[in-house]
Amino acid sequence: MRIEPFKVAVAEQVLSDLKTRIRNTRWPDSAPGAPWSQGTDLEWLRNLMDYWAEEFDWRAQEQRLGELAQFRIEIDGVRIHFVHARARGGRGIPLILTHGWPSAFFEYLPLVPLLTDPVRHGIDGPAFDLVIPSLPGYGFSERPRRAGVNYRYVSALWHRLMSELEYERYGSGGGDFGAGVATLMALDRPDSIIGIHLTTLELAPYIGSGSPALSPAEREYIGTSDLWSQSEGGYKAIQSTRPQTLGYSLNDSPAGLAAWIAEKWRSWSDCHGDLEGRIPRDFLLTLLTLYWFTGTITSSMRDYFDNRWHGITIGPEDFVRSPTAIANFTSQYAFEGDAPREWAERLYNVQRWTPMERGGHFAPAEEPVALARDIAAFFASLI
Amino acid sequence: MTVQRFEVPYSEAAVEDLSQRLVRTRWPDQIQGSHWDYGVSLDYMKEICQYWKDEFDWKRQIEKMSAFHYYCYTSRGVGIHFIHERGEGPAPIPLILTHGWPGSFLEMLKVIPMLADPASCGANSADAFDVIVPSLPGYGFSDRPTESGVNTFRIADIWMELMKELGYERLAAQGGDWGADVTTLLGLRHPERVIGIHLNSIPPYKPYLEAGTVLSEVEQAFLNEASRWYEKSGAYDHIQKTAPQTVAYGLTDSPAGLAAWILEKFRDWGDCDGDIERRFTKDELLSNITLYWMTQTIHSSCRLYYEDNRTPLHFQKGDYVTVPCGIARFPKEGPLPPKRWVERGYNIQHWTEMSRGGHFPALEEPELLVEDIRLFFRALRS
Numbered sequence: 001m002r003i004e005p006f007k008v009a010v011a012e013q014v015l016s017d018l019k020t021r022i023r024n025t026r027w028p029d030s031a032p033g034a035p036w037s038q039g040t041d042l043e044w045l046r047n048l049m050d051y052w053a054e055e056f057d058w059r060a061q062e063q064r065l066g067e068l069a070q071f072r073i074e075i076d077g078v079r080i081h082f083v084h085a086r087a088r089g090g091r092g093i094p095l096i097l098t099h100g101w102p103s104a105f106f107e108y109l110p111l112v113p114l115l116t117d118p119v120r121h122g123i124d125g126p127a128f129d130l131v132i133p134s135l136p137g138y139g140f141s142e143r144p145r146r147a148g149v150n151y152r153y154v155s156a157l158w159h160r161l162m163s164e165l166e167y168e169r170y171g172s173g174g175g176d177f178g179a180g181v182a183t184l185m186a187l188d189r190p191d192s193i194i195g196i197h198l199t200t201l202e203l204a205p206y207i208g209s210g211s212p213a214l215s216p217a218e219r220e221y222i223g224t225s226d227l228w229s230q231s232e233g234g235y236k237a238i239q240s241t242r243p244q245t246l247g248y249s250l251n252d253s254p255a256g257l258a259a260w261i262a263e264k265w266r267s268w269s270d271c272h273g274d275l276e277g278r279i280p281r282d283f284l285l286t287l288l289t290l291y292w293f294t295g296t297i298t299s300s301m302r303d304y305f306d307n308r309w310h311g312i313t314i315g316p317e318d319f320v321r322s323p324t325a326i327a328n329f330t331s332q333y334a335f336e337g338d339a340p341r342e343w344a345e346r347l348y349n350v351q352r353w354t355p356m357e358r359g360g361h362f363a364p365a366e367e368p369v370a371l372a373r374d375i376a377a378f379f380a381s382l383i
Numbered sequence: 384m385t386v387q388r389f390e391v392p393y394s395e396a397a398v399e400d401l402s403q404r405l406v407r408t409r410w411p412d413q414i415q416g417s418h419w420d421y422g423v424s425l426d427y428m429k430e431i432c433q434y435w436k437d438e439f440d441w442k443r444q445i446e447k448m449s450a451f452h453y454y455c456y457t458s459r460g461v462g463i464h465f466i467h468e469r470g471e472g473p474a475p476i477p478l479i480l481t482h483g484w485p486g487s488f489l490e491m492l493k494v495i496p497m498l499a500d501p502a503s504c505g506a507n508s509a510d511a512f513d514v515i516v517p518s519l520p521g522y523g524f525s526d527r528p529t530e531s532g533v534n535t536f537r538i539a540d541i542w543m544e545l546m547k548e549l550g551y552e553r554l555a556a557q558g559g560d561w562g563a564d565v566t567t568l569l570g571l572r573h574p575e576r577v578i579g580i581h582l583n584s585i586p587p588y589k590p591y592l593e594a595g596t597v598l599s600e601v602e603q604a605f606l607n608e609a610s611r612w613y614e615k616s617g618a619y620d621h622i623q624k625t626a627p628q629t630v631a632y633g634l635t636d637s638p639a640g641l642a643a644w645i646l647e648k649f650r651d652w653g654d655c656d657g658d659i660e661r662r663f664t665k666d667e668l669l670s671n672i673t674l675y676w677m678t679q680t681i682h683s684s685c686r687l688y689y690e691d692n693r694t695p696l697h698f699q700k701g702d703y704v705t706v707p708c709g710i711a712r713f714p715k716e717g718p719l720p721p722k723r724w725v726e727r728g729y730n731i732q733h734w735t736e737m738s739r740g741g742h743f744p745a746l747e748e749p750e751l752l753v754e755d756i757r758l759f760f761r762a763l764r765s
Contacts, residue, residue: 021407028635028682031628031689032531038689039629145415234622241618244422245647247411249633249640256633256640263629298411305421 003164006070006081006140008062010293015058018254018292022053025255036266036273040259048262049255052285061286068112072140075160080133081105081140082161087127088117093194093379094167096131096158096185100176100200101300102261103362104290105134110368111375118376123369125376126383131165133158135177137299139290148310149302151177151203155184159192168192171379175199175329175363177303183347184312186322195323195351195382197375199363201339205346206316217340224337232267232334235260239304247298257297258288267334268361279365314347325352325378327371329359352378386548389453389464389524391445397677398441401638405436408639419650419657423643427659431646432639434665441677444670451495455524456517456548458541461533464488464524465517467549471500472511476578476764477551478756479515479542479569483560483584484684485645486743487523489671491516493749498756509764510757512555517545519561521683523674528683534690535561539568543576552576555760559583559716560742561687564696567729570704579707579732579763581756583744585720588696590727591703601721609718616651619644623688631682641681642672652742654715662747698728709733709759711752715741733759 027046031038072079083105086092095115097108108130114121115128136154137143158181162170171194172182179202186193207214214222229236238246250257262275262284271278291297326348330338341353354374359367413425451466466488469475478498482490495514502508518525520533520541542565546554555578558566563582570580587609592598598606613620622630634641646659646668655662675681708729712719714737722734735755740748 026404026636026679028628028631028679029527029529031682031686032529038686039626040632042628045632145412147414147417147420231625234618234625237618237621241615242422242647244411244413244417244425245643246422246630246633246640248423248428248643249630249637251411252409252639253633253636255636259629259632263626295409295411302414302421 003071003073006072008065008070008140010058010062010289014293018289019053022049022254025049025253027255040263045255045259045262048258048281048284051281052254052258052288056282056285058286058289061282061289065106068109073161073164075157076144078136078142078144080136080142080157080161082131082133083109083112084165085112085116085130085132087129089127092116092127092129093383094131094162094165094170095128095375095379096133096162096170096172098133098135098158098172098174098178098181099138100174100178100202101303102264102291103176104139104287105132106139106287106290107362108132108364111364111372114368114372115375118372121372123373123376125380128379129167131162133161135181135300135303137302138296139294143299143302148306150307150311151180151184152188152312154181155188158185159189162192169194171195171197173197173375175361176202179203180307183320186320186324187318190322193322195325195379196320197325197327197378199327199329199371200361201326201344203314203347205343206314206318207346208316210316211346215340215342218343221337221339221343224335228334228336235264236304239301240308241305243298243301243305247301250297251295254288254292257292260297261288261291265362268332269366270329270331270358270360271333273333279362283365318347320348322349323351323382324348325354325374326350327354327356327363327374329356329361329363329367331356331358332360352381385458386454386456389455391448391453391524393442393445394677401673401676402436404638405432408432408637410639423647428639428643431642431665431668435638435642435669439666439669439673441673444666444673448489448492451492456545458544461520461528461541462526463517463520463541463545465515465545466491466495468495468499468514470511470513471502472508474509474764475499475511475513476760477515477546477549477554478512478760479517479546479554479556481517481542481556481558481562481565482519482522483558483562484687485648485671485675486560487671487674488516488518489674490743490745494745494753497749497753501757506757510761512760513551515546515549517542519565519684519687521686522680523678527680528686532690534687534694535564535568535696536572536694538565539572542569543573553578555579555581555763557581557583557756559744564588564691567696567704570706570708571702574706577706579709579760580704581709581711581759583711583713583752584716584742585710585725586696588728589698590724591698591700592727599721599723602724605718605720605724612718619648620688623685624692625689627682627685627689631685634681635679638676641676644681645672645675649743652715653747654713654739654741662741667746702728704729706730707732707763709735709755711735711737711744711755713737713740713742713744713748733762
């Protein structure tokens with residue numbers, strides 16, 4: 001296994017082709033009714049696309065990304081991309097942080113200064129050696145071209161990555177798919193894990209026969225989350241059954257890609273319906289350009305398929321013994337429900353439980369300081 | 384004049400633009416050896432898009448369409464395109480045929496002459512129909528609704544207006560997919576004007592059930608099967624009924640994306656055992672896809688799911704289709720409700736178990752479908 005330095009560099013031709021495609025977009029008509037009621041709003045998207053083609057400065061973003069130490073390592077026949085940011089002034093607590101869908105490693109970058117040099121940013125607690133990989137099939141990480149790339153598979157890759165970096169024991173954190181990966185890392189190799197820190201509850205615990213009766217709060221959570229699935233879960237239904245079919249349009253049309261991804265950032269962030277009031281345009285377009293340039297929307301969606309049909313089942317014996325912190329960023333615009341602590345305690349050894357006043361699904365991008373403080377306080381309590 | 388002649392439009396520039404976009408297609412990758420497991424196979428997509436670009440002749444398809452008489456009827460600002468072919472026989476009765484998604488009026492081209500002029504294909508001219516084939520609002524050459532509320536109920540009412548405008552007081556109706564919903568509503572809401580309805584698929588309707596109704600085992604088994612089917616195959620419905628606009632951007636901008644979205648359904652729902660071209664020629668598939676492309680109607684067609692979700696076909700107390708109903712059950716149409724389930728809402732007078740065919744019988748098994756339509760309505764001709 002060779003670790004090679006990596007630098008983000010998009011070819012000029014790809015950028016000019018992207019601009020040409022945006023200018024040639026063949027737009028659908030607008031749905032009747034209130035803006036956004038039937039999906040991504042036409043006028044909003046036209047503005048965004050206009051900015052993407054005419055004003056967005058990708059090279060400036062690329063330069064910023066280039067300031068971070070990035071690498072690729074080949075594991076199991078695929079090259080995995082990661083940021084490696086060591087603690088300022090000596091060894092920090094090793095911590096691997098994993099993003100989810102539709103996001104990228106890039107979502108975690110706001111945490112880099114805060115956690116590698118906490119003192120300077122007024123954060124109490126230890127400094128960290130951060131490892132921020134791209135999930136297989138996202139951005140600059142390749143995905144094995146076979147079925148079965150699920151949380152468990154990725155968690156094993158991450159253990160190997162940490163071992164290659166000569167870390168014996170480490171923390172793991174994440175949200176969305178990243179929370180699933182962190183959970184499996186702790187389930188499968190608890191000896192290597194200091195503790196895990198989650199910003200969303202990706203995996204449902206076992207609630208079959210023999211498990212304690214559901215509390216009223218748990219029942220309410222399940223009810224809310226079911227309603228959410230009915231009204232908001234179309235993306236998941238299609239991505240977990242026919243990701244390839246959808247991929248043809250999203251990989252061929254920048255507008256299609258932007259609409260698909262932006263809708264989720266708007267629904268899932270704490271933005272009250274005003275996405276750009278919460279997530280800067282340049283951030284969103286950097287993310288979209290990463291998906292576009294690497295052509296990875298289809299491979300990223302396969303996570304839903306593989307985790308559903310080739311996935312893992314949480315059974316009655318499964319319990320994460322490693323200390324677990326859960327930072328509850330549940331102020332999504334499309335509210336998905338508030339899981340009560342007892343729900344999490346069915347699966348996790350919950351040692352820290354922090355309800356957050358603000359922030360939704362994309363905590364590192366939305367509330368980096370609150371998240372960094374919570375991570376630092378949690379790991380300070382474990383060492 | 385609310386009914387006017389209509390000429391199928393053709394634009395050389397649009398054909399050229401389509402070709403350019405096909406040349407520039409940015410293909411996704413695919414899991415090795417996964418074929419159709421994750422959705423439409425990449426190899427097949429490349430093959431059919433190559434054909435679309437190099438061999439498919441839209442102009443020739445339009446010339447073939449020109450064998451029929453096209454009209455446009457405007458109802459409250461929404462133009463409805465339709466084919467109208469007068470029957471050749473002693474006493475043709477008017478028959479309105481309604482297509483569904485992701486089909487179009489093109490599905491019906493094989494059966495129109497068979498129904499309008501039975502003698503031309505060796506059948507009895509006493510079975511002739513005046514055939515009317517409209518395009519659903521937001522589909523094909525019909526206008527795209529710009530206001531909410533153009534749902535299957537409204538469409539059924541528009542169909543009745545149209546038929547009255549054509550001078551037909553009483554009529555026969557036939558359909559599948561959305562066409563089955565609309566046809567059901569013609570029978571349900573306008574029994575005095577409907578001779579009978581013939582369906583080649585059962586809409587996902589809910590009959591009115593008195594409190595305490597116990598469903599039969601076969602009905603319960605069907606509902607379970609329907610929900611399993613939905614889990615594996617219903618995602619297109621889920622996204623189209625909740626966020627049609629979001630999925631429409633890519634489908635309107637990318638011909639490959641549009642083709643994949645549509646032809647997946649022909650393969651899944653046709654009686655083809657996974658070999659799509661065993662049932663449908665490339666020209667048939669691409670004519671339909673090109674129609675969606677040229678008219679830019681994938682978004683408006685998907686919006687019918689959104690509308691329907693707000694006004695689903697749930698029978699209320701007293702709702703029952705009293706007019707005679709004929710059902711042709713094609714085996715690959717799935718999931719298939721048992722007769723008991725259908726009888727709760729429909730006056731079933733005719734029930735045919737077909738030996739072959741799927742969701743698009745007018746394309747797949749035109750002879751079987753036409754013979755069943757003739758047989759059913761023969762008994763209702765007075």
